[in-house]
Amino acid sequence: MLSVSNLYCERDERVLFARLDFAITAGEVLQVRGTNGSGKTTLLRILCGLNHDYDGDVLWDGQPLREVRESFHAGVFYLGHSPAINRTLTPLQNLRWYCASQGYEDDDAIRAALAARGLGGYEDLPCYQLSAGQQRRVSLARLALSPARLWILDEPFTALDRGAVAELELLIADYAERGGAVLLTTHHPLQLPTPPRVLDLDVLAGRRT
Amino acid sequence: MSSARRTLGLLGTLRASLSRELRVALRSPGNIVNPLMFFVIAVSLFPLGGRSDPAYLSGIAPGVIWVTALLAVMLSMESLFRGDYEDGSLEQLLLSPQPLYFHLLTKVFAHWLMTGLPLVLLAPVLAMMMALPGEAYGALLLGLLLGTPTLNLIGAIGMALTVGLSRSGVLLAVLVLPLSIPVLVFGAGLVDTALNGLPLMGLASLLGALLVLAAILSPLAIGAALRISVN
Numbered sequence: 001m002l003s004v005s006n007l008y009c010e011r012d013e014r015v016l017f018a019r020l021d022f023a024i025t026a027g028e029v030l031q032v033r034g035t036n037g038s039g040k041t042t043l044l045r046i047l048c049g050l051n052h053d054y055d056g057d058v059l060w061d062g063q064p065l066r067e068v069r070e071s072f073h074a075g076v077f078y079l080g081h082s083p084a085i086n087r088t089l090t091p092l093q094n095l096r097w098y099c100a101s102q103g104y105e106d107d108d109a110i111r112a113a114l115a116a117r118g119l120g121g122y123e124d125l126p127c128y129q130l131s132a133g134q135q136r137r138v139s140l141a142r143l144a145l146s147p148a149r150l151w152i153l154d155e156p157f158t159a160l161d162r163g164a165v166a167e168l169e170l171l172i173a174d175y176a177e178r179g180g181a182v183l184l185t186t187h188h189p190l191q192l193p194t195p196p197r198v199l200d201l202d203v204l205a206g207r208r209t
Numbered sequence: 210m211s212s213a214r215r216t217l218g219l220l221g222t223l224r225a226s227l228s229r230e231l232r233v234a235l236r237s238p239g240n241i242v243n244p245l246m247f248f249v250i251a252v253s254l255f256p257l258g259g260r261s262d263p264a265y266l267s268g269i270a271p272g273v274i275w276v277t278a279l280l281a282v283m284l285s286m287e288s289l290f291r292g293d294y295e296d297g298s299l300e301q302l303l304l305s306p307q308p309l310y311f312h313l314l315t316k317v318f319a320h321w322l323m324t325g326l327p328l329v330l331l332a333p334v335l336a337m338m339m340a341l342p343g344e345a346y347g348a349l350l351l352g353l354l355l356g357t358p359t360l361n362l363i364g365a366i367g368m369a370l371t372v373g374l375s376r377s378g379v380l381l382a383v384l385v386l387p388l389s390i391p392v393l394v395f396g397a398g399l400v401d402t403a404l405n406g407l408p409l410m411g412l413a414s415l416l417g418a419l420l421v422l423a424a425i426l427s428p429l430a431i432g433a434a435l436r437i438s439v440n
Contacts, residue, residue, distance in 0.1 A: 050440070070306055071306075082300075084297035086298060088236035096225065098301070100226060107213060
C-alpha cells in the first residue's frame with residue numbers, strides 16, 4: 001500500500017533517519033517507536049504528504065506520491081497532534097465539514113459516529129464547551145466517517161480516558177481485520193489481538209540496539 | 210444506515226465549505242467589526258487633523274478612502290488562516306482529496322463577504338464625511354467592489370506565507386502592500402476620473418482585469434505558501 005525506500009531526513013543539521021526502508025500492507029498495524037525528538041512525527045508527516053524536506057521515495061501503490069496525490073489523499077486518514085476541530089463550531093458542524101471535504105454528506109452517519117465515541121447528546125454544543133478529551137473524541141469520530149485505506153495516527157491516545165483507549169484499540173484491531181492498514185506512534189502499551197509490527201527509530205539511528 | 214448518504218459534487222463541497230467559513234466568521238464578530246472600526250476612525254481623523262474645508266477634503270478624499278480601505282483589508286487578513294492553522298484544520302484542508310484551488314478561492318470569497326463587502330457598503334458614508342462630490346460615489350463604489358476582492362486575494366498570499374509566525378503584522382504589510390499598489394492607483398484614479406467627468410470604462414476594466422488575474426493565479430500561490438507554512 002505505502003512503501004518507503006531509502007528515506008533520508010535531517011532537521012537542524014541533525015540526521016533523523018537515513019536509508020529507511022519499509023512498507024505497510026493491508027491489514028497491518030505498524031507502530032513507530034522512538035524517544036522524544038527521534039523524528040516520529042516528522043516521519044508521519046512525510047508519509048502523509050505534509051512535510052517535503054526529505055530525500056528518497058515514498059510510494060503509494062507503487063507510484064510516487066506526487067503523481068497520485070488525489071487518490072493518495074482519498075486513501076489516507078491523518079490525525080495529528082492538533083485535533084483539527086474548530087472550537088466555535090459544534091461537533092456536528094465540524095464533522096459535516098469533514099464529510100464534505102471527503103465528498104459526501106450524511107448526518108445519520110455523523111450522529112452514529114459521535115454516539116459511538118460516547119458523544120451522543122453533545123452534537124449541537126459548541127466544541128469550546130467540551131473537554132480536551134471530548135474534543136479528541138470528536139476528532140476520532142472522523143475515523144468512522146473516513147473512506148481511507150490507511151490511517152496515520154500521531155499519538156491517538158492523548159487525553160483519552162481508559163475506556164476510550166480500549167475502544168480505540170478495538171477500533172484499530174477491527175479496522176486491520178477488515179483490511180485497513182494503520183501506522184501509529186504512541187508511548188502507550190498497545191493491547192491488540194495480534195501484536196503490532198514495530199519500527200524503532202532509535203534502533204535504526206544506532207542510538208539504541 | 211447509509212440511506213441518508215449523498216455524494217457531493219464539487220459545487221456541493223464548496224457550498225459546505227462556504228457555509229462553514231461564514232459560520233466561523235460570525236462566531237467571532239471581532240474579526241469582522243475591528244477592521245470596519247479602523248476604517249471609520251482612520252478616515253474620520255483626516256477632517257479633524259487637517260483642514261476641514263470641503264474643497265480641500267474632497268481633493269484628498271479618493272486617496273484617503275482608498276489607502277485606509279487597503280490598510281483595513283490588510284488588518285482583516287490576520288484572521289483568514291490563523292484559526293485553521295492553530296487547530297490543525299489547515300492540515301486537513303491540505304490533505305483533502307478535493308481540489309485545494311477551489312477551496313482556497315471559496316475561503317477568500319467568504320472572507321471578502323464578511324469583511325470586504327461591509328467595507329464597500331460603508332464607504333459612501335465616509336465619502337460624505339470627506340465631502341466627496343455626488344458624481345464620484347458610483348466610481349468609488351465600483352472601484353472598491355472590484356478592488357477589495359483583489360486586495361483580499363493578494364493579502365491571502367502574504368497571510369499564507371506568514372501564518373506560521375506568531376506575529377505576522379509588519380511582515381505581512383511589507384510583503385503585500387507593494388503588490389497592492391496597482392489596485393490603489395487604479396482605484397483612486399477611478400474616483401478622480403469621475404470627478405473630472407471623464408469616462409470610467411478604461412480604469413474600471415483594468416481593475417476588473419486585475420481581479421480576474423488575481424482570482425486565477427493567487428489560489429495557486431496561496432496553496433504553495435500554505436504547504437510551506439505547515440511544513
